Amino acid sequence: MEKLIANLEQLLLENVTVGYDGIEIVHDVSLTLGNGQIGCLLGPSGCGKSTLLRAIAGFEPIMRGKITMEQQLLSSPTFTEVPETRKIGMVFQDLALFPHLTIAENISFGLRTFTKLQKAARVSELLELVGLSGMERRYPHSLSGGQQQRIALARAMAPKPKVLLLDEPFSGLDASMREQLVPEVREILLQEQMGALLVTHDQMEAFAMADKVAVINDGSIVQCDTAHTIYHEPNNHFVANFVGEGDFLSGIVLNEYDVQSSLGVLSATEPHQFAVSQSVRILVRPDDLLHDDDSDTKAKIVSKQFRGSHFLYRVKLESQQELYCFASSHHDHGLGEDIGVKLDLDHLVMFEEREQ
């Protein structure tokens, strides 16, 4: 398994397997989170990412492997350090604010050794950080969803945990609130230099938050890289499909660099591993296919979506292959119109021809 690069290993998972009732849910996961690094577990619902997070927090024992933090053992098949002594913070999907406590009491709940004065100071410091100064005496239910979200974050960060876990923390918010809050939370984490591991099924959230993204499918990490690499160079059919929009173009391998496709001969920058004359599928992202009036390759517009700054066209090639195509919003074409398109692949991403 690939690992997140880190100078200082904060959290280390080695071949961790988690499950209950004899059923394995997470298989053989290895992962490293560096000091102050923000990582993300991205995957469809039911892929085991939350289970893995709960194992890191200490709510699930592990069946195989081990989890360590700063060289200290947290979990092994024979030992599970209890959650309360792990020094790990967590923001839950349902936030789990204590309904009977005020905002100040919620945030200072984990500051057990602090004096009253120290507590008050830390609370107001955190409230300022999350932009909710003066809310000390309110109760959780009197806050909006986004405000509750920030309080949950402040509460988890208050005792300065070594790592902060975030379990789909933005899923309860509406789209615009999420767009505003996600970069804000990243800013706050960076400011506090707090390492964090986010779990989500939303790629935009993952891309906006994380330095490194681990894509999980069926309980295993299938790829672990920067967001850019995951998007443009998926190493696996699942990742290519799950992350971002895209289509597969059929092709036949000509030699160790070139592939013949319906859009001409495409060349890789590095030699690929496919045999000559093998059938392959080439990943084409919407931003890989550009609209170009001068291009000789024509395609018919099947449908279009206006997205403000650009159009997302669905076009059909002569080979009957359908692809997405990005075009600047100045290029407004009608349905059924033939437009010129040009393939602009940064990387040639190919998979063996097989079932979808």
Next chain:
Amino acid sequence: MKQIFANSLLSSFRLGPLAMVALVVALLMLLPMAVIVATIFTGSFDVWRHLFDTLLWDYLSNSLLLMIGVGVGVLIIGVPAAWLVSVCDFPGRKFFTWALLLPLAMPAYIIAYTYTGLLDFAGPVQTLLRDLTGWQYGDYWFFNVRSLAGAMIMLTLVLYPYVYLLSRAAFLEQSPSILEVGRTMGYGNRAGMFRLALPMARPAIVTGLTLALMETLADFGTVQYFGVSTFTTGIFRTFYGFGDASAAAQLASVLLGFVILLIALERYSRKQAQYHTVKGRSIKRIRLTKGKALLAVWVCVFPLLFGFFIPAGQLLYWTLFEAVIGDSFASLAWNSFYLASAAALIAVACALVLAYAKRSYHRKKLVKLSVTVAGTGYALPGTIIAIGVLIAFAAIDHYLIGLIKQWFDVDIGLLLSGTLVALLFAYTVRFLAVSLGGIESGLQKIKPNVDHAAQLLGYKPFEVLRKIHMPLLKGSVLTAFLIVFVDVLKELPATLILRPFNFNTLAVRAYELASDERLIDAAPASLLIVLVGLVPVILLSRSITVSNKQVVNKANKK
């Protein structure tokens, strides 16, 4: 598997035992019912055969007629009242919304004594009639309240709130858009009610009806006092008259069959009642004026007046001006209160064990099942539970006596039978569901992640319990305690059968005095029961009238 639970909350209590205790509690709760069922296959059938030839058909027909009468009655009163207060607007609507629950505080046997006193030959109504007309005894016909029809009316007057409460909730949860859609399709308010609102509320109405019918089947005090032979009085008579516990149990098993049918119907209709709540918009009530408003007021006043204010007023009058309050009254009250407190404590403790076991072992089907099983006692008539406990405890006593005699050659006498232990056990079986329901719903509001959040902030499971659960659960526990307390205070048949020799409670004393035709002297005890019974009704009416908005405002003011 163990490792997983070792990580969940309460792990420091060694969760194995908690689940075991829960299983034992559930098995104990099943004991009376199991004993009753077992008598079908064991024991002699001589008395049973005699019953079959003579009285059984009376029991059967009276019980069925009673159920039909009460069923029709509670529907006629409960559904229209619920419709009016939830969809219409008329003078006094807010008052009626909660006041219509008041008859819940009135045990059926108490309203029966009260109306007997009001309506019999020497009572104020007939006296007034004679004074006004100059008629003498035998000159006129007057309704005899001590009859099957009278029992129907008495039970209807105090049981309609079940139907009212559940159908009101159903009407309120219906989206206001539904009726508006109906109007766009040409259905006026009345057509909309019959074609849309009523059919949609039907599962809830049926649920309320089955609850009322369960109470009807379980009723002992009213039918016994009115001399109507039903299953419960039959069981009682067989037990005391023939002294035959096993024949009583066999009779009880027939009654149990009816109860199980009702439980099945209730469960089924609850499943049907899946509401799609639409939030954010409140109902625009239909404003009633003049004649219609007057009619609506009368529909609500009628059950309230006859179900609560007239009988309560009569009890108050008797207590203040006519009753002889005996010296024993204080000790009666004390007996009742400590018995009810002890039973409520036990029921709440058992409920806490079961609820926490279910929460911690939510992946285990057996634990879940045992919690469900432990809660079925609410449907069992007190008579059935009492007979079951009696037989079970007698068997245990005989076994222990034999054992000890064999080993130590000492005759220890009865250990459990005829003691408060038997009585408390029966109460727990009967009312555990009440406390369990309240505590479970309270506990469900504490999401598991709240525990997890506290743990990650450095709190040990026991501390989580103290800092998070205790403050959040306090209200539910107190409410559960109160409701069981009041239910035990009102309970009659099980107390009558299982109480220790010479041990009296308010309910038993009221029953005895009424049976001795000393209705007026029964008033103080009855009035006290009704007054205490008001407490849970007030809690209930507060919970249905306080809106979320008010709760938020209150919290903000803190």
